[in-house]
Amino acid sequence: MSKVLGILNFEPSYVHVRGLEDFRPISATSILGRYRIIDFMLSNFTNSNIESIKVFIKNRPRSTVEHISHTSYNLNSKRGKIQLLHGDVDYKNNELFNVDVQAFKTYMDFIDQENASYVVVAPSHFIFKQDFNEIIDEHIKAKNDITILCHSTTNADKRYLMGDLLTLDENRRVTEMHKNRGTNKKAVVSLETYVMSALTFKQLVEEATTTSSLYSLSDIIADCVRPMKIGTFQHRGFVACISTLNAYYDANMEIKNEKEMLKLINEDWPIYTMTNDSCPTLYKPGAKVTGSIVANGCQIEGTVINSVIGRNVVVKEGAVIKDSVILPDTFVDKNVKLECAVVDRLSIITHIKELKGTKEEPIYIKRGDRI
């Protein structure tokens, strides 16, 4: 069996998740009440039996470091290893990273050490379920230089904005790759997941850095559609690209549907995350909860409709939470009404009795706010 190295990339520059991004990289953001976004892609790696994973972080590594070091992603803990590499006034005196390629180059000796045959580069701001071995098998079979995971969408005018769209020939090979400016609804979008040989990866990194200090991996791949044979592998399931606060809100709302959730997370494809050792959730008499997902450790006396409730959230009597995403450790006091809100961690909402956004423009409450 050829050795495969997993590389979890950091978010590209087009990702801007208003509010949430001020406190942690998007990959470390809480989702669905009990996960971090990064859990989905890391579980993709380990469920695909990829044992060596390098996680690249642009900056602010603390929350990711703590989360990953306290989570068992089902690796053999001696043979497998998740290594976090981040920009810093650090190793070889580099500054913070601007683009992914700069980070890869800085840590190329750590990548070389792994002696891998193939490299799978995956994004940290996407949520989807994918067995990477399927892409690798296709990559080998089709004798591609690079294989890109792609997804056909009819929402390209609203989602995946500034991501990469692919133009394919009749063999589903990439003939062009360009930024999505939202001009078409229908498009084939790149899931920013690339399979290639370790050698090709190294060459691309070299080429990118000599071309421009602002070139990213996706830029250099876009340049290579002619000299190289770039194939695609079609992803047909659920995809969320968390590049804006709206996308974050929508992803929570869409995955919370029982059927959708069980397709993404199930016994055959577990999503690993850190345990907090919270007890189950107590629904007191008088509580009304419908159409929601709720993490453990909550105490609910009020009403929760069509929402996502994070770990250890308290909802007091008379409070109404509707169409909202409440991150862990939040306290919602008596008679507070929230609608279409994203409430960041550790907030205490007492004095303001009504906060209302819209589904198109949800309101954001800052981490640790006492309002």
Place this chain on the structure above:
Amino acid sequence: MSKVLGILNFEPSYVHVRGLEDFRPISATSILGRYRIIDFMLSNFTNSNIESIKVFIKNRPRSTVEHISHTSYNLNSKRGKIQLLHGDVDYKNNELFNVDVQAFKTYMDFIDQENASYVVVAPSHFIFKQDFNEIIDEHIKAKNDITILCHSTTNADKRYLMGDLLTLDENRRVTEMHKNRGTNKKAVVSLETYVMSALTFKQLVEEATTTSSLYSLSDIIADCVRPMKIGTFQHRGFVACISTLNAYYDANMEIKNEKEMLKLINEDWPIYTMTNDSCPTLYKPGAKVTGSIVANGCQIEGTVINSVIGRNVVVKEGAVIKDSVILPDTFVDKNVKLECAVVDRLSIITHIKELKGTKEEPIYIKRGDRI
């Protein structure tokens, strides 16, 4: 039992370990072949049953993060926690830390969360064995505001330079604290280990930051000798202050003495470190080894005299290593002669056949050098 929070401080500005410091914080430097310097102070904490420990790092956290997350320091892994906090363009948008107090202030909410009654602040560039409960007991008994661990030395003209010297009254209370400029041989030196209430700690941090942005914890304590009651606790055992390359070299040479080592590391006071799963060391026929300590995983065919040999070091036939400190994963080829050298990790010494420093001025070979 009152809760005690351990704080492992980062190195103060007077620490300059030529060469080694370019690659990692001094606390993450290999010592005695198989430990990192930080292991000694962290084991002091956990052997003293202090379960909550905050490790502050100035910058370049990667090596420390990896080492600590792969080491079991004998904490109950659910109740106890070692948290790493480092300067970064991170939490609350702070830049890299200049002084410790700035770091403490930035992360004060993490410290507050612990609800500790007492705080033990310990340095990361010292090696000594100390049960912190002894200092806490004395601190409570003497009703001190702050208790400083101190050590009487007759080497203050050569060691502990720019560290803090203490002037004590007849009750061994501190009446003055000033920088050691090497003018006297005999002195009482501060081991930069402070016990105080969490409240006093918080007040000192506040005061320091309002006084000057360059004030450190030791500066503000020096200012407090009059208003506060600052007691001392005498440390009588072995002390190494690793503030220069010479001090690093000397510490290795001194601890490698069997009796000294067994006083510092033994069944009742184990020093925890990361395992590398190396096999035992093979001494091939013809090898000559005396007066040395050797880590596991080495293959020795040559001669090793009065030296410290790190993990997975290869010493080929005819090579002679004398009075030297060889860090892990180094390769010393046939007939190479090293004397009074500090060889950093992953070096390959093949072509240069003789390298000779002096005990007063050991030569340093860079990490990963191929010479």
Place this chain on the structure above:
Amino acid sequence: MKKNNMVAMILAGGRGSRLFDLTKKVAKPAVHFGGKYRIIDFALSNCANSHISTVGVLVQYESILLSSYSARSSTWGLDSKGGGVYVLSPREKDETGLGLYAGTADAIYQNLDFLDQEEADYVLVLSGDHIYKMDYDKMLKVHQESGAEATIAVIEVPMKEASRFGIMNTDKSDRIVEFEEKPKEPKSNLASMGVYIFSYKTLKKYLKDDAKDPNSQHDFGKNLIPAYLRDGLKLQAYRFKGYWKDVGTISSLWEANMDLLKDNSGLDLFDPDWKIYTDDASATPQCIGENAKIDGAFITQGAIVNGEVTRSVVFSGAEIEEGAKVEDTVVMNNAVIGKGAKLVRCLVADDVKVPDGMKLGKKNSEDILLVSKALIAKAGEDHE
């Protein structure tokens, strides 16, 4: 550095036959409880939170699951270097054969070599099937200060129930002067909780003597404690106030689950300073459907509720389908309550599928109905 030299020994060998089908394939301490826990999590978490680092778990009946579960020391943080959870099953030794543990005292006796090896100064003997939160470190302090050879935790029970327990009669300083096993006319209401601290040296001597006695039942309550008293050794009572429940029967197991719905039961699982740790299952969050109705419930991750839940506890992976109603009921792991089924005052065992529309349990029944696979199969036959 040992945090303290007290080694805990959890007696977890019982068959728990009054739990009927729940313990057909798993030992009683491994039975699920309270949504996400197993019963033994309470004793093990108490040990971890009391700064005990070495715990022996004595197993023999259907022990695969219990053994492998307990051996994962990291679940409770008990994986520090010096300590760990050690599963102690009956074993063959040099010059002896293999035998079952003959009684609670014999179980400890057969593992004296383990206690010697761990250099125990004190031995804490616990039962693996009680639900409570207790700081054994505080009890040890009382033991040490009183200078007793053994300290027994006691709890006040209603006088009329006292005859169901082992009752301690004490003097003013809480020294035990008499011990009566299930006395017909109890002289006090201080019941033994089955939690003992013994000074090891004396315990070892008495266990060795007891092992030689052919008439002994090798039981702490029946033989060891009486022998201590007979010889005039000091036995101290340690009064415990708080929630404590032996979950040895279907109805007591059901009751203990129901207590979790109360605000004032005395068992606070939300307390962040004394968490009960358990296996970290990779489940989804709990999913409450659009037509669900919940009126008082304790529900854990992995559960899916589309029906109606009233005053009930729903365990991991359990599913209440649309139109189903559960009331005053415990729905254990991965059980499925089919569409339109109605359950009241039931305890549904792990993995049981209640068929659509089936009605089980009675609102005013005194008993709790154990809904096992066998019961469902029988109900199916009756129907045909």
Place this chain on the structure above:
Amino acid sequence: MKKNNMVAMILAGGRGSRLFDLTKKVAKPAVHFGGKYRIIDFALSNCANSHISTVGVLVQYESILLSSYSARSSTWGLDSKGGGVYVLSPREKDETGLGLYAGTADAIYQNLDFLDQEEADYVLVLSGDHIYKMDYDKMLKVHQESGAEATIAVIEVPMKEASRFGIMNTDKSDRIVEFEEKPKEPKSNLASMGVYIFSYKTLKKYLKDDAKDPNSQHDFGKNLIPAYLRDGLKLQAYRFKGYWKDVGTISSLWEANMDLLKDNSGLDLFDPDWKIYTDDASATPQCIGENAKIDGAFITQGAIVNGEVTRSVVFSGAEIEEGAKVEDTVVMNNAVIGKGAKLVRCLVADDVKVPDGMKLGKKNSEDILLVSKALIAKAGEDHE
């Protein structure tokens, strides 16, 4: 996702009585080896390196240390969520009593419920007391490709020694046509290594049949394999090349230790891609004194050498005091060779203190002297 659905079962119940005092208080697989290891580390590390995630360790004799040691799955990285090391001791079940494992096949038979629960497709049966490095994943591929019901690992032994082994007679495609246990006149030199892969479904059927047979010894070599052959099931031989040693006697244990000093023994412990994992003891680095003399040695951390060591293996915590000489000797954990003592061709057991000046072993002796506490005590008496 199971990495592969092969569950390893390590037979670790043997008393190892030919190791005499080494196994008085510990089971043979827990005996120390090679400086820092225990014998069972080899089987367990092989499993971990072969991507097996679930391992059962079948124990019964003096199993406390072996059980608690094996249960720490993280030692070998076997603590992934789906997997783990499960210690399987004989246990009481519903409607059956408690009995020893009657033979190798019976040991697996008694744990069929465990294999069912783990949903094994293949069962890898191993012995806990062999020293070797082997990729079981490669063997599984051969098993799958050959379509055999069982695959047996074999190694070529010198023809003159073949009669000490179970010998496989194969056809050209390495299909096994005959199996002879310790044949007087062996027809081949392919010896069974005691490493079997079985397709689980068929194995289960044969184990059940075997359990019913009152004349069976319930042994793989004596009963199961012959039954497979008798019924014409396909049995494949898997040829292994490399180092392999059964360390069942003092002299073979000594030899295997001595092999570690050789450059070309075939057992490479320095290989970073196939590490042998073991308990991470918190020892000091090894300390070589100013007057020490070392001429060929394999020494581990925690050892202190102030004397002379020639062609010897020195284990963790062992101490060679000044003026002492050890030659062709294995000095096990925490043993102390007193000042001026001289040992040649000895195997010094754990914790033994050899008094100052004592001379043990003979340079030209064929046997290896086991230096146990009993021997030292007796030597002391003889001296008085």
